[in-house]
Amino acid sequence: MRTARTGLVCALALAFSALAPLQAYAAEDAMKRDARERAPAALLGVWEADIAASTYSTPPRQHLRSFFYTAEGKLMVSFLTLGADGRQSAGHWAVQLDGTPGLEYFAANGSTPYAEIRLTPVDAQTFTVTNTYAGEQASTASYVLSNEGQTLTITRTPKSGNRSVVVYHRWGLGQSTSAN
Structure with a gap:
């Protein structure tokens, strides 16, 4: 025993x-899993959409997107759009770079989450983003950072199929890439 x-x-x-x-x-x-360890340094900063080089169903007048970190080590993505109609819209989402879901918020919705976002790296310069709204996949997107880190191309395909390709360049204060 x-x-x-x-x-x-x-x-x-x-x-x-x-x-x-x-x-x-x-x-x-x-x-x-901490985004500070996984995100390419070239992704960080503020990017402005090159409206003329992009494909939209309804092009905005101007669109900015920024990538920074949260205190918890997530990637914080914020966006600000001046629509063709002159109205502004803004929002943000924060995620890890491992497909773990994060919540997306729009300023118009206040503190109510709008959608769930998942960001998954494909390689060192490419990420897949999945957007889920009301429990259903609403869109997928590919974020591709150029080799020199000066251009970011986001190809987004919503459930409706109206694909958009938005080309971003690093935003410099006082240097606009959009036609205002």
Whole structure:
């Protein structure tokens, strides 16, 4: 009986010691999920849509998009649009770069989340973004950062199929790429 118990204790000790490397890997993997470790540095900053080089169903007058980090290490994406009708719209979302869902907010909705966003890296310069609204996938998008880090192209396909391709360039204060 004592031999059986000793064997069981040894087997459990061996099993738990085998978990130690897995726990270390999980901790290392958790550190990599922090967007500050995974997002390319060239993505950070403010980008302005080049309206003339982009394809929209209804082009806005101007569109800005920014990429920064939150205190929790998520990627914060904010956007501001001056529509063709002269109205402004704004919003933001914050996500990790591992497909974990984050919430998207529009200023018009206040503190009520508008949609769920998932951002997944494809490679060092390409990301897939999935937008879910009311439990259904509303759109998918591909974010592609150029090799030199000066152009960001977002190709978005909503459920309706009206695909848009928006070309962004780094925004410099006092230097607009849009025709105002």
